[in-house]
Amino acid sequence: HSKLILPLIPPSPPLRSRAPMAAAAAISPLSLRRHHRRRDKVVVIMGATGSGKSQLSVDLAALFPSEIINSDKMQVYAGLDITTNKISPEDRLGVPHHLLGSVDPDAGELTPSDFRSLGQSVIGDISSRQKLPLIAGGSNSFIHALLAERFDPDADVFGGFDSVSHELRYNCCFLWVDVSFQVLDDYLRKRVDDMLHSGMFEELVRYYDPCRVDPPTRTGLRKAIGVPEFERCFRRRPPRRWDTWAGLDPLRRATYEEAVREIKDNTCQLAKRQIGKILLLKEGGWDLRRLDATEAFRAAMAAPGPGKGLKWAEIWDSQVLGSSTKIVKRFLEE
Ligand code: ATP
Structure with a gap:
């Protein structure tokens, strides 16, 4: 298939498993x-x-x-x-x-x-x-x-x-x-904070291209939650190559926190939509x-x-x- 670029991951022997039985x-x-x-x-x-x-x-x-x-x-x-x-x-x-x-x-x-x-x-x-x-x-x-x-x-x-x-x-x-849903909503908001501390922000800074102009409807990976939200903030206050989430200056942090709020909301919305679709499949007989x-x-x-x-x-x-x-x-x- 022309869209496949990487070889399938070769099977390797299982490492230690957490599962007991x-x-x-x-x-x-x-x-x-x-x-x-x-x-x-x-x-x-x-x-x-x-x-x-x-x-x-x-x-x-x-x-x-x-x-x-x-x-x-x-x-x-x-x-x-x-x-x-x-x-x-x-x-x-x-x-x-x-x-x-x-x-x-x-x-x-x-x-x-x-x-x-x-x-x-x-x-x-x-x-x-x-x-x-x-x-x-x-x-x-x-x-x-x-x-x-x-x-x-x-x-x-x-x-x-x-x-x-x-x-x-x-x-x-x-x-x-x-x-x-209430428990998942709380968990997803916390997960976004964990992801930011694991390098999500730095990953999005590297991914950001200030010269890129997206068409009105984005495609593929550029739709991933995090990409559009941070891009909007980066355009207003461009990130510097060396910026890290933990070491941001207060001005940038204030701007970027807005993206974080949007990411949390959008992630919870996604979860809600996904649950709706699962219920539909169940009603449909699955x-x-x-x-x-x-x-x-x-x-x-x-x-x-x-x-x-x-x-x-x-x-x-x-x-x-x-x-x-x-x-x-x-x-x-x-
Ligand atoms: P739809 O029919 O709306 O495309 P779907 O069930 O086919 O829904 P979803 O997995 O719900 O697809 O994804 C919808 C959108 O949610 C994606 O376009 C993307 O913006 C976001 N999304 C989904 N999975 C992820 C992910 N792993 N990381 C970031 N964003 C995601």
Whole structure:
């Protein structure tokens, strides 16, 4: 495919896994192979931004021989790894990730149709190696395009639940990681602060091009939350090459704080829209299994400093990973 620029990340042996019951729940590749004569089995992890989809995908990959396919619209592109929240190479624990940072952002926007054909070939490839494809990411239009038996690029899938495709071209197990909106809203606002302290601002300063004039509608990676918000502020008060978020002069900080407020609001709006689309898919007949991660996220909010803390991990393992493992195990045995 002409939009693919980077080779797929080669499989590497899994590093230490956080998931405790790896050996017990692992399934044999044979039980997967049995089903290949029928439609390929795929597990789809859905949820709003920040709800822990990447974590769950890596946790499940430690239990079932699988590979992960990213379905986040912005994370498919190379670049802006912090701003778009790509799972870090260390956190991937050696699990192969596909369509993650592998598309050239300057080669035009990746459409749902493009994603459908790229995803199809990756699923075929993973399944042929007797591994389970785990799809994880927040773009519901990408997920719908990939899974629908018949795909109409001109249809507005989220115009109403009767436009949702009932017939799917894979045998799907849908996991929906849900967090009560108030808790998620607080968490997402804190996450933006954590991202700024992890280098998001410096990444956007490097990405900023003062000579660039965007057309009225931006495309691809330039739509990522953070890019337009900071650009507007940078135009008013240009950043200097050496500026860091922690070391900003008070004048610039005051201006840039405006962008931060917008980023927090836009991220929460995105989460709300994504939840709306997930509910529509559910109403449209998709058998989504809801996993409530609210308690885990409450614990994450109570933990001091960056990161989610030990209490989070304990609740996550028992409430989210535990239920998901049972669901996936049953699905693979069917
Ligand atoms: P739509 O049909 O509105 O395009 P979608 O479900 O296909 O929705 P979303 O994943 O909801 O796609 O993305 C919509 C917008 O949200 C993106 O264009 C971008 O502005 C922002 N966005 C999504 N994911 C990210 C991300 N990882 N980082 C930054 N911004 C993002």
